[in-house]
Amino acid sequence: LVDVYGVGTLLLGKSGVGKSECALELVERGHRLVADDVVKIRAENRSLMGYANEVLHYHMEIRGLGIVDVRAIFGVGAVRDRQRIALAVSLEAWKKEGEYERLGLEDRAYELLGVKIPHLVIPVRPGRNIPILVETAALTRRLRDMGTHPAREFNQRLIRSMSSKSNSE
Numbered sequence: 001l002v003d004v005y006g007v008g009t010l011l012l013g014k015s016g017v018g019k020s021e022c023a024l025e026l027v028e029r030g031h032r033l034v035a036d037d038v039v040k041i042r043a044e045n046r047s048l049m050g051y052a053n054e055v056l057h058y059h060m061e062i063r064g065l066g067i068v069d070v071r072a073i074f075g076v077g078a079v080r081d082r083q084r085i086a087l088a089v090s091l092e093a094w095k096k097e098g099e100y101e102r103l104g105l106e107d108r109a110y111e112l113l114g115v116k117i118p119h120l121v122i123p124v125r126p127g128r129n130i131p132i133l134v135e136t137a138a139l140t141r142r143l144r145d146m147g148t149h150p151a152r153e154f155n156q157r158l159i160r161s162m163s164s165k166s167n168s169e
């Protein structure tokens with residue numbers, strides 16, 4: 001669980017897909033780690049709050065490096081004790097036959113403890129900059145929470161443009 005621009009972002013995926021490396025890069029970019037590997041989650045007032053496990057706290061296991069202490073390396077500003085979870089991002093190995101969202105018009109939800117939160121699936125393969133995609137997803141979530149839906153607005157503009165061109169012909 002990482003606080004990305006104030007958006008509690010829960011990174012999901014199979015072991016080895018790159019969740020911890022993505023979280024570590026996000027922390028290096030100035031975002032804050034709440035928990036790695038074991039995230040305690042409670043439903044509170046129709047939202048989800050995430051906390052670190054008391055034993056693991058701000059430690060991460062990074063394959064090839066071992067256990068790292070994020071607070072000791074990056075400072076107290078790089079960690080949080082808790083964060084409201086506002087977005088779930090599933091990282092999955094790229095599947096050639098996989099169908100991935102291309103327009104951003106479809107709203108998916110991930111349900112935990114009876115609470116639904118927005119959900120995105122990001123395919124992972126070499127060369128993709130996953131942390132910047134997660135940052136962009138968090139910023140887009142903030143825009144949507146403020147009433148701006150970039151994909152829908154673009155789609156409406158495109159429909160109007162096509163309609164006005166067909167009417168002028």
